[in-house]
Amino acid sequence: MKKVTIKYFYYILALCLLLKHPVLSQSVPSSSTKNPEIVHNYVMEIWNNSKGLPQNAVFAMEKDNFGYLWTATEEGLARFDGKILKVFDQDNYPEMLEQTYYNFFKTESGIWAAGDRSIALLNKNIKTIIDCSEITDKALIRAIADNGEGGLLIGNQKGQIFSWDQETFTLLPYWTPGVPLDIFGFYPLKNSIILVGTSRGIYELNLQTRKVKLVTRQDFSALKIFGNGDQLYVYALDEGIFRLKEGYILENIYSFKQVNIISPSSLIADSDNSIWAGSLESGLIKMSEGRITQIIYPELQTYTVRKIIREKDNLYLGTVGKGLAIVRPAKIKHLNQDVLQEKNIKPIYQAADSSIWIGTKSDGVYQLKNGEINSWKDEDGLLQNRVNTIGSANGKVYVGSLGGVSIIDQQNGQIVEYLTKENGLQSNYVYAIFRDSKNWLWILTRGGGIHYIDEKDSFHQVELPEKYANTSFISILELNNKQVIIGSVNEGFLRFENDQLIENQILPLPMSENLIYSMYEDRDGDLWFATHGGIVLLHQGEFKILKKENGLKSRGVFSIISDGNSGIWTTNNFGVQYFPNSELEKFKHTSDEDFHIVNNFYNESHGMPNSETNGLIFPSALKDYSGEIWIPTVEGIGIIRGPSLAEKEDSKNFLFMWDNLHVGGQIIGIENEITIPEGVRIFQVTFSLIDIESPDRYSFFYRINKNSEEWQPISDSRQLNFTGLKPGYYNLEIKVLRHGKTELIKSLPIRVKATWFExxxxxxxxxxxxxxxxxxxxxxxxxxxxxxxxxxxxxxxxxxxxxxxxxxxxxxxxxxxxxxxxxxxxxxxxxxxxxxxxxxxxxxxxxxxxxxxxxxxxxxxxxxxxxxxxxxxxxxxxxxxxxxxxxxxxxxx
Known part of the structure; x- marks a missing residue:
């Protein structure tokens, strides 16, 4: 019964508030919350019991001194480093006196977790467990703080404060409030002063003078004291939220009527002096400069948020029923057009009037201009709803499909003409439409079809040798010297001077991989080809291939597009990769077959609508006139805003930690070195890399034989299992790579002790x-x-x-x-x-x-x-x- 009471304490408390004020509980929120804000362009990760969390209801949440994020659930504690959830329960840690802890209290020594009858110190691991049975008889632990002498102060529900020193509990002799009260929490200030929030006012507890005084009126029920270091706030039962000013002056900033829908236990103040809380109804409540905004995340709309941590622009939300939710701003933004949400996007093109044209797989073509959106489908005269390519010339937009080309007049939006086999195309299957600097509009099709409409609007078909009669031409690029090269399926690329074929070069790829999806000419005039077999470089007449083993995420690369400044962006079946120009130069000149190119990788966890981008379309990616890069995916459009995105990823805000040694059925924290006992030959070493911001940008390798130059990869579990090491001294080394570049190498001395016989x-x-x-x-x-x-x-x-x-x-x-x-x-x-x-x-x-x-x-x-x-x-x-x-x-x- 006690566990159930604790588990739902704050909900019962909130229910009591509603029962005491039935009119207010039904009142309409203030005007600022009438229209909830639906959040866009964010990324949410859900960590629940299917991904390692012991249970989906989070009672408490806090970060320890190392940066680990701890959560408390009914089935145990969980520690999170950004990638791995490590569970601490009685099965794995029998020293735990109980399975469930309900409150966390942050101190200089770490996090103190409070349960029914014990407290546990959490700091990287479980450091200490204290049996509190003698002070928790029918009284919950409500507050914990350092007592300034290496011990603890512990306040319970009965209004008692105990000092824990040298493994002994004693009542704090100078805590004599004089009236019966409930303790709700401690809030440590500077100069050894602790504020005690109670049901009968706020008390100042001075650890140096060993005196206590009431600093507010006695009928003030301080349910929660919280702050950010600069500002101090108090949530008062039935009264609202107050700012606690110098001299303990209370300033009411939000009335209870305004905040009666919040969960008091979730209240926090961020570094911007905004107040955040979970709503009892739906979503989050943000209070800033007198304005109250209800923020709705659709994924959490039906789940209560019990705990909140905000760091920079990131939110960590402990929910009831959904587990741990981590919310970050999307690095790659969505196109916020409902009509295009979750659609399979094909080519994206920008016309001379800055309008953006978007082709889809089965919903025709759309135009975005001045915030308005227009569309054309087959019922509007479009030849086919599946769009493969888009181009424009002379005030007309050409939409290529499997049925030919539909021509749209940009001024009146009417479909005015068609190009098909009946009036000149070699095939109705149109792959690419492209306008060059001479204002020629090139049209590429199946069946060896290369056509162009010249500056006088005359249609021409390029005559080709018979060997190209069945070739599909799928991409096109105008070089700096005004030559045009055309990429094909299985026939490499063809180089044209005006409309004369002057060269054909076959790429050194097998037939199944010899598809040139996209081409790029760098500042040195070298050519890069996005193919189904990797990225092929033509440098000084020689071909080189950048493959998966060199750092590509996928064998097939659909597009290459330069940001015009620092590097190129490529798309594939797993997301988007960015390669700095400096790394491309290294690849050009290296003779190392094991060369690994440093890159940044982005997928759904960074805001992509879907990690699978689209290929065999033209253009397969677009850099618009403002420098933003538009990426078509199978579920919408991702927009990379500015070339600085990849540069921001160079932040080195991470921390490597040796974690635990698992040996002989024991779990031992690793400090400096480890010793394996006599006769033991099987053990496990675990480690953490704390980066909750961007945990997917790292890879790990290890070696334990100092004479070996070969590094072995480490799985995502971040653990190493050793069997049969001979007695002796070893040096375990782990190499951390970020985006393929070595960041650090950590060493751990290991001594394997020998038995008498060894x-x-x-x-x-x-x-x-x-x-x-x-x-x-x-x-x-x-x-x-x-x-x-x-x-x-x-x-x-x-x-x-x-x-x-x-x-x-x-x-x-x-x-x-x-x-x-x-x-x-x-x-x-x-x-x-x-x-x-x-x-x-x-x-x-x-x-x-x-x-x-x-x-x-x-x-x-x-x-x-x-x-x-x-x-x-x-x-x-x-x-x-x-x-x-x-x-x-x-x-x-």
Whole structure:
């Protein structure tokens, strides 16, 4: 019940006013509001729940210190930067204590949003939320202001004022009005003074002296105090609007009878000292210099405007049921002729008498002259209601169609003559009519038809080669050298000297794109062609093509028209583009295939009746004698007033802001740099570019690898999603382009933290472990290899040893055998040697011991001979033994 009461508080209050004053509620407004002003030539953008607003009833609206526009709805808060609506609700921001906030109060620290039981500080994001349950029991929060000591003053419906300091609420001790009252609002002044509007007068609250005094009569019900810094106003219940002058003198400037149809909560004062308010009946109320005007915007005629912000010529309107409406003056004006509203407009032409002739797709031709409008249709004698081209010569207007040419006498307005196939045209399908400086009137048709009516009013058909027999000629231009060039379908352009064809050049385009809708010669004599394949330049005999990738909004370009000063205007299926001469010169001389031409772009959001302009008509755009450029569209005429329009667009009133980091299910405001926690590899970075005036003139690119020269485009959502960035330090760069020209580059340091397993220490340890493992494996490999090698060598050696052993065994056996033989030989021979030796030794002993040898029976000589024999015998034995050994050795060999 409390929420419903708050939601409709001001409406119930207004209803009470009407019930208390039934006669006044039915009274006729003052004379100044008898005839409401229907607004023309404006652009309105509607932001509702189909475009991102949480809900279509706006309770409160205010701009924060950064320039974001905040709105409060029943389903949450919304922040707007001119392009993106960002919703703050309990689903996305669970720290919010409630979903619905009803009032905004602007302070130096930001916007304080007040709900049923809490307040929230809004400044780029939600900065602080304070639970106010203890001071809001059956009492709404009506006012919030800074208390000058870093805290807040909060006034509630019961007439109480609380001070909030150090997270504690205390009643303001010196707020003692002495009578029961309701607080309606605070209005801070200079020198620490706050005006308190109540149901029992206005009080001055002095924060320095800590005193309160009543500055108006006590029966004065100050429902709303508002101002603009220079002037201060008060809306008093049942009394009207007062100017609060110096010394708190009240001057009634609008009676309650005059303003009884306004919604008091919407009252504002703009910088021009005009007062604006939403009407309880319809539209807006503007009060200026005593005059009250009811302003009607047809789109909002049945919707109440609850909140208003006015900046320069722009209005921001918070409505009930329509959402947020942004109203701007149209940069491209409409032709305010009801009869031509929303008509499909074809050629527009200005005759020598300054009258403007307008052809339509199915409603004939119209003439605008001296504020009057005339028309001709088929029932008036026009050959056909579909008009393709218009021209004039010698006091006659020639209207070309699919059925021929209807000729209108300018003086009497009568259709006096026709030109068709029956009297000379090659085809009744007429594309272009054009008068040159010789006063020749050229008429171009299908089927190879090029005709002209000379200065003597004689009709001629230009003779052409047979190859052009089926060519359609659709555009024409007289050059500075008086030559005439004619654009065609698929055959390029033809150049004529008088009526003699001297040149034909084919454009370097495929057949489907080779349509020359319009032509332009610049101050250097270079030719520019508007075609179905872009803008083609002929410069020093060479062709160059400006395409979509170079900055065009559309492949097909219907017209090129110079403003005579600073640049050219072109039309296409999506609106109008303006190119400065300086950029055209850059294109002429650049060799960069990625060249992007700086331009301004205009469409319905700038006032065009429709973004789709018309082509295959002549003229496809008109610069009138005053310098205004007329653009035909499928739903009316857009008028570009003066060449300065594009120059005004050079304003750089925008602000780039890093917004939030979305990581790990949390939303964190970005200040200077961001850190991605360990193990997190998916995160999102959002940013804003605050420009509510002209949000569509920007494009964005980013890069995050500092070694990369390539910039990646960013979508209109203005958010960047990152997945799988490796741990380390990065520098995110965003490049902002305005109309294709770089305005600024913003950087954001990003640190992606590593887990233990991704840290440098872990990697070093892992590397060491890997090295140890590799070393172990190498050693193991070589050990295994060595083992195998050794095993192989051992086996080989074992085999060798085994073989050697066998050989040794054989040798040993042989040695044993030989040893046995030797033993036998030695034993056998030793006996013989021993016998001979013993004998020799005995003889030698006898010879040495005895001088005579009677006992022996032999003489010395005989003993010596016997000794000689024994020795010889011993020698023979030795020789024989040696011979036997030699025989054994030879036998082994």
């Amino acid at each position: 840290s440098l220490v872990f990697k070093i340890l892992l590397l060491i472990a890997f090295g140890v493992l590799v070393s172990f494996m190498v050693k193991y490999y070589y050990n295994v290899r060595m083992k195998r090698s050794l095993e192989c060598k051992v086996n080989q050696r074992t085999a060798e040893l085994s073989n050697t052993n066998d050989q040794l065994k054989k040798a040993l056996s042989e040695i044993e055998r030989k040893n046995n033989v030797l033993i036998a030989i030695t034993w056998h021979q030793s006996h013989k040697v021993r016998a001979a030796l013993t004998k020799a030794m005995g003889i030698a002993q006898v010879l040495s011991q005895y001088s005579s040898y009677p006992e022996i029976g032999l003489s010395k000589n005989e003993l010596e001979i016997e000794l000689q024999k024994s020795l010889e015998e011993l020698d023979q034995i030795v020789r024989k033994t040696h011979s036997m050994s030699e025989n054994m050795k030879n036998h082994e060999s």
